[in-house]
Amino acid sequence: MGKAKPAAAPSAKGPLEILQEYGCGSVPFSGANDALYERRLVFDHVIEPATATPREQFEALSAAVRDVLAQRWVETSRRHDTANPKQVYYLSMEFLIGRSLANNVANLLLSPLGAWFEKSKGVSLARLIEEEPDAGLGNGGLGRLAACCIDSLATLDVPAVGYGLRYDFGIFRQELRDGNQVEQPDPWLTEPDPWEVARPGEQVTVPVGCTFEVRHGDVRVKHAQPMNILGVPYDRPVVGYGGRTINTLRLWRAASPNVFDFGEFSGGDFFGAVGDRVLAESVTRVLYPDDSTARGRSLRFLQEYFLVRCSLDDIVKRFRRRGNDWAALPDKVAIQLNDTHPAMAVPELLRILLDEAGLGWDQAWDLTVRTLAYTNHTLLPEALEKWPVELFEALLPRHLELVYEINRRFLGDVAAKHPGDEGRLARVSLIEEGGARKVRMANLAIVGTHSTNGVAAIHSELLRTATVPDFAEVFPERFNNKTNGVTPRRWLLLANPDLAALLTDAVGPEWVTNLAHLRKADGLADDPAFRAKFLVAKRAAKLRFVDWLKATAGIAVDPDTLFDVQIKRIHEYKRQLLNAIQVVVWYNRLRANPSLAVPPRTVLFAGKAAPAYHLAKVIIKLVAAIGKVVNADPATRGKLRVEFLPNYSCTLAEHLIPAADLSEQISTAGYEASGTSNMKFMMNGALTVGTRDGANIEIAEEAGQENVFMFGLTADQVLGGRGWYNPQWHYENEPETRAALNLIFDNHFCPDEPGAFEAIRETLLGKGDYYMHLADLTEYVETQRGVMALYADRDAWAKKAVHNVARSGKFSSDRTIFEYCRDVWRAGPCRPA
Numbered sequence: 081m082g083k084a085k086p087a088a089a090p091s092a093k094g095p096l097e098i099l100q101e102y103g104c105g106s107v108p109f110s111g112a113n114d115a116l117y118e119r120r121l122v123f124d125h126v127i128e129p130a131t132a133t134p135r136e137q138f139e140a141l142s143a144a145v146r147d148v149l150a151q152r153w154v155e156t157s158r159r160h161d162t163a164n165p166k167q168v169y170y171l172s173m174e175f176l177i178g179r180s181l182a183n184n185v186a187n188l189l190l191s192p193l194g195a196w197f198e199k200s201k202g203v204s205l206a207r208l209i210e211e212e213p214d215a216g217l218g219n220g221g222l223g224r225l226a227a228c229c230i231d232s233l234a235t236l237d238v239p240a241v242g243y244g245l246r247y248d249f250g251i252f253r254q255e256l257r258d259g260n261q262v263e264q265p266d267p268w269l270t271e272p273d274p275w276e277v278a279r280p281g282e283q284v285t286v287p288v289g290c291t292f293e294v295r296h297g298d299v300r301v302k303h304a305q306p307m308n309i310l311g312v313p314y315d316r317p318v319v320g321y322g323g324r325t326i327n328t329l330r331l332w333r334a335a336s337p338n339v340f341d342f343g344e345f346s347g348g349d350f351f352g353a354v355g356d357r358v359l360a361e362s363v364t365r366v367l368y369p370d371d372s373t374a375r376g377r378s379l380r381f382l383q384e385y386f387l388v389r390c391s392l393d394d395i396v397k398r399f400r401r402r403g404n405d406w407a408a409l410p411d412k413v414a415i416q417l418n419d420t421h422p423a424m425a426v427p428e429l430l431r432i433l434l435d436e437a438g439l440g441w442d443q444a445w446d447l448t449v450r451t452l453a454y455t456n457h458t459l460l461p462e463a464l465e466k467w468p469v470e471l472f473e474a475l476l477p478r479h480l481e482l483v484y485e486i487n488r489r490f491l492g493d494v495a496a497k498h499p500g501d502e503g504r505l506a507r508v509s510l511i512e513e514g515g516a517r518k519v520r521m522a523n524l525a526i527v528g529t530h531s532t533n534g535v536a537a538i539h540s541e542l543l544r545t546a547t548v549p550d551f552a553e554v555f556p557e558r559f560n561n562k563t564n565g566v567t568p569r570r571w572l573l574l575a576n577p578d579l580a581a582l583l584t585d586a587v588g589p590e591w592v593t594n595l596a597h598l599r600k601a602d603g604l605a606d607d608p609a610f611r612a613k614f615l616v617a618k619r620a621a622k623l624r625f626v627d628w629l630k631a632t633a634g635i636a637v638d639p640d641t642l643f644d645v646q647i648k649r650i651h652e653y654k655r656q657l658l659n660a661i662q663v664v665v666w667y668n669r670l671r672a673n674p675s676l677a678v679p680p681r682t683v684l685f686a687g688k689a690a691p692a693y694h695l696a697k698v699i700i701k702l703v704a705a706i707g708k709v710v711n712a713d714p715a716t717r718g719k720l721r722v723e724f725l726p727n728y729s730c731t732l733a734e735h736l737i738p739a740a741d742l743s744e745q746i747s748t749a750g751y752e753a754s755g756t757s758n759m760k761f762m763m764n765g766a767l768t769v770g771t772r773d774g775a776n777i778e779i780a781e782e783a784g785q786e787n788v789f790m791f792g793l794t795a796d797q798v799l800g801g802r803g804w805y806n807p808q809w810h811y812e813n814e815p816e817t818r819a820a821l822n823l824i825f826d827n828h829f830c831p832d833e834p835g836a837f838e839a840i841r842e843t844l845l846g847k848g849d850y851y852m853h854l855a856d857l858t859e860y861v862e863t864q865r866g867v868m869a870l871y872a873d874r875d876a877w878a879k880k881a882v883h884n885v886a887r888s889g890k891f892s893s894d895r896t897i898f899e900y901c902r903d904v905w906r907a908g909p910c911r912p913a
């Protein structure tokens with residue numbers, strides 16, 4: 081079997097030699113090996129290299145790696161300018177990129193650098209990696225998906241730019257105090273970021289219709305005097321695997337114009353005008369941390385417009401710079417909207433084509449629709465964005481005018497096909513009437529783009545048939561599915577070096593860029609020696625995680641237990657509560673029968689709650705409280721342990737997922753659009769316990785039903801049961817359900833805070849258990865019994881786990897991006913000669 085370059089035995093080589101060895105040295109650069117690194121310490125930091133702190137070493141090494149990629153980054157952009165291929169632009173309010181050093185080193189095929197560095201400098205790369213802040217510019221799945229997508233675009237050599245915002249503060253850092261989530265700011269940019277390149281020369285002016293002030297995240301209109309905000313781009317390299325293509329992630333920072341054009345200034349209000357400067361900068365101050373409700377702050381509205389205005393201005397400049405004619409826009413440009421957050425791109429692009437290019441409505445509208453495409457990421461009605469008409473009026477009057485005209489024409493078409501059907505018109509209108517009028521951003525996105533896709537087969541189907549059936553009837557050809565994927569570079573090659581090396585040994589190195597190759601290892605599930613090697617790799621990952629957790633959080637867990645893991649945003653529909661109740665059922669069983677034969681199990685939870693989502697915070701508190709009691713109870717010692725790990729992040733996921741045995745994917749069927757951690761767990765050899773929801777369905781199809789643990793109501797049954805489902809029935813008729821709930825309600829887990837979990841009683845029994853926890857509980861507990869029985873036979877477990885890894889090929893974001901390129905963007909690779 082061939083050995084992969086990425087997994088090759090480390091050698092003590094510097095970047096220059098490594099580049100030459102890998103045939104990547106065609107781009108000339110000067111300087112000797114050491115100089116790349118040492119000169120950074122001397123010339124950037126002006127220190128004696130031997131005295132460098134780990135942070136200085138991190139910065140110098142990152143700068144050296146950037147030196148290696150800089151010329152190829154320039155070359156990529158020159159190549160695109162020369163060839164003038166179709167460009168893909170990915171607009172997203174979130175890019176949850178995490179750390180970059182290890183990723184860039186690996187994608188540049190510089191992994192042997194680690195050994196060279198350790199040998200010649202006496203410092204481990206692993207240590208320096210910990211110096212880098214985790215760039216948490218996203219809430220969860222949607223933001224991480226954007227990061228995986230741009231990795232795949234670069235790896236597939238597709239000319240692409242990601243556009244986002246450079247928030248001063250990313251997602252909050254989560255602390256737990258007595259089980260309570262406490263949010264702390266995340267000032268990730270306090271020290272210079274070695275990856276970003278500011279491009280003040282390419283700044284963009286964003287005019288807004290009035291002056292405003294910001295109070296508690298809300299924008300208050302001051303008066304109807306227009307003002308300008310500046311958008312300053314900061315570029316980050318997106319290194320394709322192998323380093324042939326280095327695309328750009330361009331993040332915008334809001335700034336004030338150097339020359340004030342505010343009325344106050346000439347009026348002598350120096351103080352007021354300087355204050356206005358600060359408020360312009362507040363537009364990109366902080367990531368909006370609530371992914372559960374769209375009851376947005378108006379500052380968020382301004383952020384969304386700011387992203388759209390800056391990015392489209394930039395896109396159009398690039399398009400014109402290459403000498404293209406307006407009519408060629410859809411042939412040269414594809415713009416993907418990551419959810420409705422950048423849906424203002426519809427009226428903005430139309431405005432550019434009408435007001436700046438001087439085209440007529442019909443042509444401008446046709447070009448707009450053919451250039452834009454929209455991805456939907458949620459079916460939850462409360463997460464659908466609707467912005468008050470009033471906000472548009474004050475800040476973007478021209479855009480509102482265009483939205484009204486788009487709507488007038490669209491409703492005219494619908495009315496012509498369905499005369500007299502007022503209900504239909506009211507449903508599809510871009511404007512929600514009654515009370516304060518609002519613009520429905522999902523309707524705008526569907527009408528103003530040529531493609532609307534969901535992110536897993538079931539989700540796309542529900543979107544079409546249940547959420548927006550009227551639109552599917554008007555535009556059947558626009559609806560399609562693109563099942564999500566994740567990048568195997570970050571989530572397997574980097575996160576799980578032992579398993580990655582084992583797979584490379586087994587199937588060759590091609591899996592890194594063609595995950596379907598893992599299928600060649602499927603037969604090895606029947607090979608006892610391979611299963612043993614798989615278990616050795618899993619144990620190595622567990623040990624690495626255990627050490628890391630102890631060092632970073634001070635939490636000790638036993639690697640010789642089943643790691644049962646649920647990590648994701650805390651949300652009722654994701655049903656962390658179902659998992660918690662299940663744990664209490666097993667706790668009761670163990671207390672009643674101390675000789676019950678179960679394999680020792682560690683149940684790990686992690687995830688952030690939206691700061692204003694009260695019940696989600698109570699769920700965190702409950703899990704922490706259960707952990708405190710269960711972990712201290714001699715009856716369950718060594719058999720059951722529960723931990724809530726604080727501050728879930730990319731970094732935590734990269735450590736924990738490779739160590740996991742069991743992946744909890746237990747959302748109420750019909751509510752999780754796709755899920756992506758389910759895919760990461762699968763490729764790292766965890767077995768899934770899950771409902772038939774989102775991508776779990778496709779995971780089970782690929783893995784084989786016999787290699788996953790599926791349970792619970794289907795989406796159809798959930799919908800069908802809405803009329804008659806009664807949680808009280810389960811409470812009254814299922815003794816174990818009742819006993820577990822009573823323990824929670826009767827303060828067993830919060831003796832010092834009686835009533836702390838009253839809100840849980842209220843939601844489950846008082847308010848009818850909307851997410852149907854109790855309907856699925858008994859089958860879930862029974863399924864977990866099967867899980868534990870299988871785990872007792874480690875070899876039988878390993879066989880299923882190997883099948884899962886070998887059959888995870890579909891869930892590479894390379895496959896997802898390939899399909900977007902083929903079906904939605906009609907874009908292809910542009911490779912170096």
Ligand code: 26V
Nearest residue numbers: 221222225371373374457535752753754755756
């Ligand atoms: C929603 C909202 C709503 C209002 C404004 C702020 C805000 C910010 C983020 C979100 C995100 C909700 C959508 C989301 O993250 N969906 C997740 O997308 C994943 C990638 O497609 C998918 O795997 C998850 O199932 C889905 O929940």
